[in-house]
Amino acid sequence: MSYIETTLRNLQRSSPCQPEFYQATEEILQSIYPLLDKNPHYLQQNIVERIVEPERQIMFRVVWQDDEGKVQVNKGYRVQFSSTLGPYKGGIRFHPSVNASTIKFLGFEQIFKNALTGLSLGGGKGGSDFDPKNRSDNEVMRFCQAFMTELYRHIGATIDVPAGDIGVSQREIGYLFGQYKRLNRHFEGVLTGKALNWGGSLVRPEATGYGLVYFTENMLQANDDCLDSKKCLVSGAGNVAIHTIEKLYQCGALPITCSDSTGTIHHAKGIDLILLRELKEERRGSLIEYLDSHPDAEFIPRKNYPNDGHAVWRIKAEAAFPCATQNELSEADAKALCQNGITCIVEGANMPCTAEAQALILAAGIHYAPSKAANAGGVATSQLEMAQNAGMIQWSFAEVDQRLQTVMKDIYQRCAETAIEFHQPSNLMLGANIAGFRKVADAMLEQGLV
Template sequence: MPYTAKTMEYLKRTSPAQTEFYQAAEEVLLSLAPLLDKDPRYKKHNIIERIVEPERQILFRVTWIDDKGEVQVNKGFRIEFNSCLGPYKGGLRFHPSVNAGIIKFLGFEQIFKNSLTGLPIGGGKGGSDFDPKGKSDGEIMRFCQSFMTELYRHIGPTIDVPAGDIGVGGREIGYLFGQYKRLTGRYEGVLTGKGLNWGGSLVRTEATGYGAVYFAQNMLEARGETLEGKVCTVSGSGNVAIYTIEKLYELGAKPVTVSDSRGMVYDKHGINLETLKEIKEVQKTSLEAYIKEHPNAEYTPVSE
């Protein structure tokens, strides 16, 4: 049996019902197959078996009180996948789809993403099946505080440095950091994505979206083209999508779509960035509100 196939068989037997993780691992291992077949040291020292198995998997219960005074229960995860190059680094995702398989898939890919930066950081990922949509600021704060009450004992500036992801922006990072500081008595760089008022970095909010556009810009330049005059489609409407759109406009392109969990907006005149920021950063509501401000745009719900 080929080396990669043997590893995949082992994963499916020892980590059942984690489809997303199998897919990610298989894609990476197949891309590495020529290297693995060429150099016997990888097989001799079981390098791949060690990479696909997380160093530590943390699963915990998160109980919190909603605005009705009722106790709610969610699952919390932190997969500390690989610290070969440095402290574990990867975001926290709050979304109802989160489970162990998805967090392992994201954490596994984070190893390689982080290594490509050239920085001394390892790979990890975490999150919860908590859904921030429709929750009040108070409910989100209480959930974040409860989540950190367990997570704090597993993280630190030289151990594991979480960040934001889907459902976890500057507000949530602020609540998490506040609880970490309360529990430990330490004001330190244990989370990235913080607000500027409590140790955050300039342009951190814009960085991922801008980076996506710079990547596309360089790909086009390699073909002798530019973004000037291009019509672009953007998926999402959160932090990354908003600042992708902002940078596209700066470079002369016209982004015409955005989407969220409920539907998609197509605006042939170009997405109005001011309206989008108001809806998603201030009101924190669905894109359906975009049509009220721009009736000539088209809204397609997920059901269609």
Template sequence: MTYIHDSIEQLRKSSPAQTEFYQAVEEILESLAPLLEKNPKYRQHSIIERMLEPERQLMFRVTWVDDDGKVQVNKGYRIEFNSALGPYKGGLRFHPSVNASIVKFLGFEQIFKNALTGLPIGGGKGGANFDPKGKSDGEIMRFCQAFMTELYRHIGPNTDVPAGDIGVGTREIGYMFGQYKRIVNRFDGVLTGKSTLWGGSALRVEATGYGCVYFAQHMLEDADDTLEDKKCLVSGSGNVAIYTMEKLYELGAKPIACSDSSGTLYHQAGIDLDLIKEIKQVRSGRLREYLETHDDAEYTASDDYPEDGQQIWRYSADLAFPCATQNELNEQDAQCLLENGVKAVIEGANMPCTNKAIDLLLEQQVLFGPAKAANAGGVATSQLEMAQNSSMTRWSREEVDEKLKDIMQRIYQDAKRTAEEFDAPKNLALGANIAGFRRVADAMIAQGVV
């Protein structure tokens, strides 16, 4: 469609050298062609052009002092992309790879993910090119305080509510919240992912992983199948991967592989999840330490990966859950999954599959759960945390889990129904993109030219 092509080309000119952002935009816009042909109002109101340009882009210097007394300088970001449905909502990522392209792709995806939840939240994202690894608690605290000293003036419980992401957990959220509270002299629900001791929601840490598995459960049920006895590949070993594996075990499946930045662990007997939690969450160690307890497991260092992809996708399994980072599963990896009998791929990370990998999986009729739908459990539970904060109440773990299950079922059904509406049954990527876009676009039209 010429309109979509022209919009992408114009974006490349106005936002040069932002590869990840282009990829996210292309994946979504190309699937919108049938909607745009059916409803010319979106073109008449320039919705694509308006949606591709963030409402506000913030870039700022973050200066802090390390333990040796040396001043360090990092770059901070907050992209407030779209507030048509509610306050900007999206995580903060602290990682050396963070740049404008990464933050914009994450923020753009967040618009549609948040829309799919059906909750009143807009899309945003942020972070900094700061690496918490190897830093002392004092250094991390000073960085977080410096970061919030700049960010606080742009956020608020009804304006922009950041959360955690890679490199930002309960510790970092705590340091940032403390600095925000010190500056504004208010105890606002301005950040989610807080400790349950002071305003956090039960199940927030587990929510993305749990929600991903609930989504997979609905996909399989519609295909007259279940999770029972399914062998699963789960990339990553952070919160999303760990709690994906935990819920898989609870529902009768068996994770047999996971990974970290140093390598891939394969254990045919089933991953010892308690040991993984101890290694990663208690010791902050590396997966190779697993072999000290289980000598029947296999470990492949990242330096020994195949030249054309990731080792974890080379094992035989029934289901694959890419839960690590963007573009971790390419076309060659997808081909390996097909050859090894994988029946479904469910994205737990943000944009973990390349567009060519997605195309191949859909072409071969592998069940595919797109990230903006399958990993929306985290942001959905963040909004539940916002609701608890605003009403000064606290819900039990069981109450939050029931709400999460309902939200994930609603997201799945919405994506499925929309795919069928546009004559693309089982293409949940198209269904999720159109359903999320349509909700945001209709709100933008109703609110006038803003």
């Protein structure tokens, strides 16, 4: 049995029933094997065994009261994976699918994503199985207050700085921050994604989507290509998808799809961004309502592809941006993309491609950007928000956007140069995983047994 297989088996024994976490770990370990072979001191110091175990795992009960006076109980999590490079940094997700496996895979990925930014950030993640959908503002506020009543003792501006994620927007960040301030009596940058008039940063809402497109531009330019006039498939209809669509339009591309839990919109003329924002950000409605304004568009119900992938990936285009959730793009989807003329796939969600899909994409020679590199714009701009909070200043939109562009260019170059170093110049997944792991591992060796 190989070293990696032994490590994964031991992990399954110590952390049972966590398939997403195993998947994320296996992807990293398989990619970094050339590094471990070249540098045996990582093995001698058990760096892998140390890095796959979180420094701290916090699980807690969240008790709150709904508008009808009924007591509700949810489960809360915060996994503080690595503080080697800086304070723990990673989002809080409120969604019914959240469990220990989800949070641990996201926290593990966050270590290397944050390392790739070149900024002083550790890795962590948190969340709850609470669903803010169809809840009143008062119910969301009471839940957030109950959640923070436990979490506040574990976080701080130089300890752990959570951000938003799925189900946690500026509204939720506001309620969480207010309760933290009430309990801790400190006005500090303990959360990022705040409103502009009390410590937020310009570009933060746009950062993940914009950064995704900036990374894509760098990747394509290095291969004598560009986004201009390309038809693009985008999944999701949340913050990342909306700002990816917005920036794609600004780059001259034509995004023709978006999706939610009910199905997919295909609009050959291009997605109506104004309408999409209204539906998902203001009315919080279903995408099927898109057809009321655009009868020329097509709505494909999710039930049409219950077990064999997603309709959004069965449409002919040139670039694909999975921006919804983990494992949304299956092997069957990857085959469909290859057959429909896709030349690049750039991950906006965290681990949106299954392991089988990844293998097929890499074998096909398609330009492929893994999420830990391509969607790092959000956490990078969170760190810029932290820097502004520490200095009690606010930078202009142009200044933050320029810094974001620089960070994404640096991430691409770091990944590409590492891939070349290990003789797989087209494999950015290998480049990202080795570059991120090596930075954290070297710092761990320099800091000793901590």
